[in-house]
Amino acid sequence: MFTEERQSAIEKCLRENGKVKVKELSEMFQVTEDCIRKDLKILENAGKLKRTYGGAILSQDYPLKRDVVDRRQFNLDKKRTIAAKAFKLMKNNETIFLDISTTNIELAKLLATSNMRVVVVSNMIDILQILATNPSITAIGTGGTMYQTVNGFMGAATIEVIKQYSFDRAFIGSCGVDMTDCAITTLGVEDGLTKKAAVHSSRHKYVVMERDKFYFNDSYKYAYFDDISGIVTDEFPDDTIVSTLERAGVKLF
CATH class of the missing domain: 3.40.50.1360 (Rossmann fold)
Structure with a gap:
């Protein structure tokens, strides 16, 4: 699987579950945890998610910044x-x-x-x-x-x-x-x-x-x-x- 395909798949997981974990993604895509962390960093820089301890969440959907x-x-x-x-x-x-x-x-x-x-x-x-x-x-x-x-x-x-x-x-x-x-x-x-x-x-x-x-x-x-x-x-x-x-x-x- 190409990097772009994996990142798209990560986005899909986020939309379906609200959050993802590095370890689970590593096992799912058969790549290292460092590789997943790089994917998450790229997606965060693109505004797609918010990295958290051990994973990520959908930043644009998270309700914490409401009044x-x-x-x-x-x-x-x-x-x-x-x-x-x-x-x-x-x-x-x-x-x-x-x-x-x-x-x-x-x-x-x-x-x-x-x-x-x-x-x-x-x-x-x-x-x-x-x-x-x-x-x-x-x-x-x-x-x-x-x-x-x-x-x-x-x-x-x-x-x-x-x-x-x-x-x-x-x-x-x-x-x-x-x-x-x-x-x-x-x-x-x-x-x-x-x-x-x-x-x-x-x-x-x-x-x-x-x-x-x-x-x-x-x-x-x-x-x-x-x-x-x-x-x-x-x-x-x-x-x-x-x-x-x-x-x-x-x-x-």
Whole structure:
């Protein structure tokens, strides 16, 4: 098979499955893994895909770069699964930080319908509005510069407020994991610095994200595996990734 034919076949696999793995492609086409990596690099340069840890995904179809306000209904079942797991980690009388995250919106709904007595600080307006319906919950907004695309606050003023707190637990959103650098990523610097402040101000810090995000990373690294307590996800990733996380001391929920 010629190089161009193999690359076309790889594109077809991507369209059918959403992602591919280097090892599987190597076995499928009977070529070395280095050869497949070169194919993926060429296809990435052509804008056909986004390379990830151990493979690639269809970058143009991946939903992570949508505005938060457009992602509320996306993968809703998965987000509810993650929220249910995260809710079980909370305890009465704790002070909790809920980051800008559509998964955290679902977590806020569970809190609002519960009997828990907690203080919740958040920089997302949706979350604050949900929590305000329960008189047992003290909901505190960070304020700061308002970003319409996320319906929340980010940046220097928000960070200064977050730094004044000592949270028992923080639940932080993510746009993906860079398995090569063992880093948790997000889209931009303002969001990244705000998340970083929440991580530093919390005793227990959990990243809430769907399984698919283990195979994708974005532009800003706001934390490393050493910085977090665990990752709450709807379904565990591949064994290779699970082993890497275990070696780094990151617990999966």
